[in-house]
Amino acid sequence: MKTKTTVILFGLFLILLVFVYLYEGPLSEQARRKAQGVPTLFPGFAKQAAAKIAVKSAKGEVMLEKKQDAWQISGTDGFIADGEAVQNALETVAGFKRENVASKNPEKQDLFEVTPAKGVEVKVFDAAGMVLAQFYIGKTGPDFFSNYVRKEGSDEVIRVAAVTSTFDKPMESWRDKTIFNFPSDMVTRLTLKTAGAEIALEKNDENEWYLIKPEQAKAKQEAVNNAVNTLATLSALGFAPDDDAAKYEIDRPQLTVAVILKDQIEQKLHIGKKNEEKGQYYAKNEAKKTVFLIGKYQFDTINQTVKDLKEEEKKEAAQKDAAKDAGAAKAEAPPPDSLDND
Numbered sequence: 001m002k003t004k005t006t007v008i009l010f011g012l013f014l015i016l017l018v019f020v021y022l023y024e025g026p027l028s029e030q031a032r033r034k035a036q037g038v039p040t041l042f043p044g045f046a047k048q049a050a051a052k053i054a055v056k057s058a059k060g061e062v063m064l065e066k067k068q069d070a071w072q073i074s075g076t077d078g079f080i081a082d083g084e085a086v087q088n089a090l091e092t093v094a095g096f097k098r099e100n101v102a103s104k105n106p107e108k109q110d111l112f113e114v115t116p117a118k119g120v121e122v123k124v125f126d127a128a129g130m131v132l133a134q135f136y137i138g139k140t141g142p143d144f145f146s147n148y149v150r151k152e153g154s155d156e157v158i159r160v161a162a163v164t165s166t167f168d169k170p171m172e173s174w175r176d177k178t179i180f181n182f183p184s185d186m187v188t189r190l191t192l193k194t195a196g197a198e199i200a201l202e203k204n205d206e207n208e209w210y211l212i213k214p215e216q217a218k219a220k221q222e223a224v225n226n227a228v229n230t231l232a233t234l235s236a237l238g239f240a241p242d243d244d245a246a247k248y249e250i251d252r253p254q255l256t257v258a259v260i261l262k263d264q265i266e267q268k269l270h271i272g273k274k275n276e277e278k279g280q281y282y283a284k285n286e287a288k289k290t291v292f293l294i295g296k297y298q299f300d301t302i303n304q305t306v307k308d309l310k311e312e313e314k315k316e317a318a319q320k321d322a323a324k325d326a327g328a329a330k331a332e333a334p335p336p337d338s339l340d341n342d
Contacts, residue, residue: 041096041151041158042133050090051127057120057168064174066127073174077243079290080176085166092166093124093133100159102148112157114138114150120168137163177236179285179292180267182259184232189260190224192304199306211310218311223304230301231259231269236292240282243289248282249273250291255303271299 053064063074064081071081102112109115119136126132138148141159150157190209192199200213201224209219245251249272257269268286271294275282280293 038097038099040094041098041135041149042093045094045124045133047087047090047094049126050124050132052125052129053086053089054123054125055120055167056122059168059170062169062171062174073171076171077289079171081174082176085174089166090124092163093122093135096135096149096158096160098156098158101156102159103157104155106155109150109155109157112138112148112150114148114157119150120164122167137167140164172239175239177292179234179236179269179283179288179294180231182232182261182267184225184229186261186263187228187232187259188262189258190228191256191258192302193256193258194254197306199304199309201309211306214306215310217313219309220311223309227302227304228259230298231257231267234269234294234298236283237280237295238278238293240291240293243291245270245272245284245291248284248291250282250284255299257302269302271303 051066055062055064064071064086065074066072071083071086073079073081103109110118113119114136116136119138121136122134123131124133134152136150136152138150138157140147140162145162146159147161147163148157149160149163185207188203190201198213199211201209201219202212203209209221209224211217211219240248250270253270253272255271257271259267261267270284270286272282272284272291274280275293278293279296281296281299283292283294284290285292
């Protein structure tokens with residue numbers, strides 16, 4: 001029995017070796033050669049050379065322009081574009097391959113919706129205004145996970161992985177929704193200020209949070225960390241129609257939040273009035289001109305009171321537990337009428 005088990009294990013080991021050899025050796029090399037053999041739709045396209053992206057569709061026209069190290073949305077009041085979305089778009093263009101050709105017949109371009117009249121037109125320019133790539137995104141493929149694409153000047157229509165959502169979106173979806181982005185473990189102080197009160201907390205050398213204002217006490221670590229973590233990666237759900245801070249009561253906020261990092265840099269957030277229709281709150285990073293919209297859950301996680309943040313002392317907790325147990329015992333006791341009076 002032992003010998004039979006050894007033989008089986010040895011056989012499995014040999015199969016594994018063959019598998020590794022094939023997929024790390026000849027087969028992987030064959031796949032690499034095949035991939036290298038498929039020409040790209042835009043040979044020589046370098047995403048780092050891109051300086052402008054123009055997208056035109058039924059949803060409107062959007063122009064993205066690189067200024068210094070940041071992408072902005074042209075024709076706006078300096079709206080910052082979502083850098084990750086822009087890079088994803090450029091990587092998509094660089095990754096187009098001339099494979100899965102659906103048609104070479106120019107008369108079928110309308111059918112695939114890869115014409116200027118029916119398709120989503122995308123142009124990528126370099127800093128000198130030279131066109132690096134121009135193409136049309138057509139209708140969805142039969143598998144619902146692909147799109148037809150045609151390069152300007154070519155009759156070839158290729159089918160690629162779905163790209164409509166990467167390019168065809170309204171201007172607001174291209175905007176950067178980042179309010180804050182800092183390491184949560186770098187925060188050493190947190191201040192919450194309303195019209196009638198101010199709460200301040202500090203982190204000690206053991207990374208424990210303590211209330212220092214309006215009283216001194218150990219804080220509930222989870223509650224403080226939840227607030228700090230929410231602030232560290234705070235992202236907007238949307239934007240105010242304009243940046244008029246007074247209109248959204250940013251100039252007289254219901255809550256001002258300040259965090260100080262280890263390098264003494266301060267980040268400050270002002271939260272104004274509530275948008276009753278959306279159930280969201282207008283908020284503004286003091287260092288940015290944009291007025292954002294944040295959700296109720298984000299607001300509630302940040303907007304804490306002393307009672308929410310103060311850790312109960314052991315004596316108080318014990319008294320509450322005792323009162324709770326006494327109440328439970330009283331509730332379980334039989335009513336007087338049920339007692340045996342004999």
